[in-house]
Amino acid sequence: MSSRLEIYRVMVLAQAWEQALLRLIDENLAPASYHPGRGSEGSEVGATLALEDTDYLLYDHRGMAHIIAKGTSLTALFGDFLGNELGTTNGLGAGIVHVADPERGVLGQSGTLGGSQLIASGAALSAKLRKSGQVTMCFMGDGAANRGTFHEAANAAGAWKLPLVFVVQNNGWAVSTPTEHSTGGSFVDRAKGYGWHGVQVDGQNPFDVHDVAVEAVERARSNNGPTLIEVKTVRLTGHYLADPQQYRSAETKADASTKDPIVFARKLLHESGEATEDELEKIEAEARTQVDNARDEALKGNQPGQDLLTRYTYV
Amino acid sequence: MPRTITYSEAINEALREEMERDERVVLLGEDVGRMGGIFGVTHDLYERFGPDRVLDTPISEMFIVGGAVGLAITGLRPVAELQFADFIFNAADETYAKMSKWRYMHGGNFTVPMTLRLPEGATGGGGAEHSLCPEAALLAHPGAHIVVPSTPADAKGLLKAAIRDDNPVAFFEHKGLYATRGEVPDGEHLVEIGKADIKREGTDVTVVAWGRMVSRALEAAKNSDASVEVLDTRGLRPLDTDAIFASIEKTGRLVIAQEAPKTGGGASEIAAIVAEEAIDLLDAPIKRVGALDIPLPQNAMLEAMAIPTAAEIQVAIKEVLA
Numbered sequence: 001m002s003s004r005l006e007i008y009r010v011m012v013l014a015q016a017w018e019q020a021l022l023r024l025i026d027e028n029l030a031p032a033s034y035h036p037g038r039g040s041e042g043s044e045v046g047a048t049l050a051l052e053d054t055d056y057l058l059y060d061h062r063g064m065a066h067i068i069a070k071g072t073s074l075t076a077l078f079g080d081f082l083g084n085e086l087g088t089t090n091g092l093g094a095g096i097v098h099v100a101d102p103e104r105g106v107l108g109q110s111g112t113l114g115g116s117q118l119i120a121s122g123a124a125l126s127a128k129l130r131k132s133g134q135v136t137m138c139f140m141g142d143g144a145a146n147r148g149t150f151h152e153a154a155n156a157a158g159a160w161k162l163p164l165v166f167v168v169q170n171n172g173w174a175v176s177t178p179t180e181h182s183t184g185g186s187f188v189d190r191a192k193g194y195g196w197h198g199v200q201v202d203g204q205n206p207f208d209v210h211d212v213a214v215e216a217v218e219r220a221r222s223n224n225g226p227t228l229i230e231v232k233t234v235r236l237t238g239h240y241l242a243d244p245q246q247y248r249s250a251e252t253k254a255d256a257s258t259k260d261p262i263v264f265a266r267k268l269l270h271e272s273g274e275a276t277e278d279e280l281e282k283i284e285a286e287a288r289t290q291v292d293n294a295r296d297e298a299l300k301g302n303q304p305g306q307d308l309l310t311r312y313t314y315v
Numbered sequence: 316m317p318r319t320i321t322y323s324e325a326i327n328e329a330l331r332e333e334m335e336r337d338e339r340v341v342l343l344g345e346d347v348g349r350m351g352g353i354f355g356v357t358h359d360l361y362e363r364f365g366p367d368r369v370l371d372t373p374i375s376e377m378f379i380v381g382g383a384v385g386l387a388i389t390g391l392r393p394v395a396e397l398q399f400a401d402f403i404f405n406a407a408d409e410t411y412a413k414m415s416k417w418r419y420m421h422g423g424n425f426t427v428p429m430t431l432r433l434p435e436g437a438t439g440g441g442g443a444e445h446s447l448c449p450e451a452a453l454l455a456h457p458g459a460h461i462v463v464p465s466t467p468a469d470a471k472g473l474l475k476a477a478i479r480d481d482n483p484v485a486f487f488e489h490k491g492l493y494a495t496r497g498e499v500p501d502g503e504h505l506v507e508i509g510k511a512d513i514k515r516e517g518t519d520v521t522v523v524a525w526g527r528m529v530s531r532a533l534e535a536a537k538n539s540d541a542s543v544e545v546l547d548t549r550g551l552r553p554l555d556t557d558a559i560f561a562s563i564e565k566t567g568r569l570v571i572a573q574e575a576p577k578t579g580g581g582a583s584e585i586a587a588i589v590a591e592e593a594i595d596l597l598d599a600p601i602k603r604v605g606a607l608d609i610p611l612p613q614n615a616m617l618e619a620m621a622i623p624t625a626a627e628i629q630v631a632i633k634e635v636l637a
Contacts, residue, residue, distance in 0.1 A: 056389065156382065311423065
């Protein structure tokens with residue numbers, strides 16, 4: 001259980017990290033094939049902070065907030081995007097798809113979307129067989145939730161009551177295809193069919209997401225089975241950086257912009273008296289400093305040599 | 316004293332011994348537990364090791380392979396079974412991308428110590444979707460070993476080695492060999508993965524084969540007037556090219572026999588490697604023997620006509636010697 005201020009701090013950190021990455025991309029130092037995470041910090045941070053260090057995370061490709069919330073080094077994350085030896089993949093992964101951090105339980109991500117669902121189910125089965133008490137959390141978008149992999153992973157996890165949490169980040173768009181065009185029902189309703197617990201929550205409110213996730217993690221850890229959390233969230237920008245979003249009307253874009261979870265959380269913390277303006281500004285300034293230091297450190301990394309090409313093909 | 320047991324018993328023994336040796340070894344697959352496998356290969360293991368070590372899965376091939384990757388990267392050593400090797404395509408992405416690439420893609424942060432058992436081959440009427448020898452399906456996707464034993468001794472030794480290997484191993488066992496008997500050494504018996512075996516020595520022509528085609532090549536060799544060397548690759552990756560080159564240096568002639576359709580299989584790859592790197596060792600063009608390029612018919616009589624026989628290998632031997 002994390003405090004609201006901690007949730008806010010990590011969201012701001014993720015936002016600052018992404019802003020710094022976008023500057024690196026502008027400077028042609030990092031590849032532009034990035035899927036911005038602005039808008040989904042509420043679900044990614046709110047949910048991930050319900051995990052312990054030893055729990056497993058399979059993230060999705062939008063933003064870095066879940067990985068940052070799990071505690072992976074910001075320098076290493078920059079290193080991955082810069083494609084240098086300081087990255088978690090030593091310069092091999094170069095970007096969001098394949099960040100890995102076994103020590104923090106970050107098990108990676110499948111480049112074919114949905115592939116992580118099965119691996120998450122296997123990791124949860126592993127924890128159950130080893131009686132380790134670990135919980136596995138797997139993020140996916142509404143698009144990836146329509147892969148057949150979802151069914152096989154969810155069905156096995158339901159049959160065996162695996163300690164698994166699926167977070168379906170429903171931002172309404174699978175690249176350019178609206179959810180109502182790609183699925184006939186609601187994601188949360190699927191939970192019942194697989195014998196899972198299902199809950200829907202507003203991703204604009206990261207504190208509600210956190211409460212729901214804490215419950216789900218507790219349910220998993222006490223062998224009461226998996227939970228599907230459907231987070232209604234927003235994509236504040238395009239699917240990827242160069243996405244002109246011609247498929248999206250001005251109205252839906254404007255409507256999404258009113259649902260920024262960071263703006264929401266800041267306002268709530270301020271109005272409730274939980275944090276003064278000075279305290280909030282201090283958190284934000286510290287996040288920027290932390291990110292700037294990590295960025296400067298990461299820029300010192302060397303590009304890998306040709307020997308890296310074959311190093312990890314076989315053990 | 317070596318014992319004479321079946322190929323199926325040899326696999327069962329390998330699984331039992333490795334499960335006894337290492338509690339991280341778990342089995343999963345369709346009907347592998349209570350039933351002991353539809354071919355009986357995993358019999359008694361459920362009774363011996365219990366439901367936490369031998370798991371009957373839903374009919375979900377993507378889960379069997381993808382889930383096994385999840386088990387493997389979190390500290391277990393799963394042996395997953397796809398009921399028929401043909402189902403590798405039902406779990407294609409999980410096999411060629413997740414199992415084979417997870418380690419590489421994530422910069423060596425993980426090992427994927429899993430074995431994927433794949434019962435393959437034509438057995439008399441299995442039909443077009445249950446009779447493949449799809450060993451070559453993984454050739455274009457580096458990251459996993461491709462192992463194919465031809466005898467009970469190799470089946471046991473290679474499977475034990477596969478389970479102990481920190482790399483993922485696709486282990487193709489031929490359904491038509493399950494009942495064949497052969498000598499298996501007593502005690503600890505391991506066979507190194509990627510090391511070819513000369514199953515018969517000869518000086519006139521080399522027949523390279525693997526899986527069930529090894530016994531047909533041996534039969535062809537026995538019936539041939541020539542001195543035929545039979546080299547069992549025991550799989551396709553790692554490929555023991557040194558052993559192949561050494562054999563053709565001696566014989567100067569090469570026949571490659573596979574059960575899969577002739578086009579696009581392991582034989583094509585081996586032929587290409589020899590043509591590229593060792594053509595000067597040959598006194599005659601390479602000859603490939605494989606199944607007809609058709610989906611295998613369900614009619615057992617027609618099926619037998621479609622896949623290579625010992626007689627066809629014998630004809631190929633005669634042709635390269637002509």
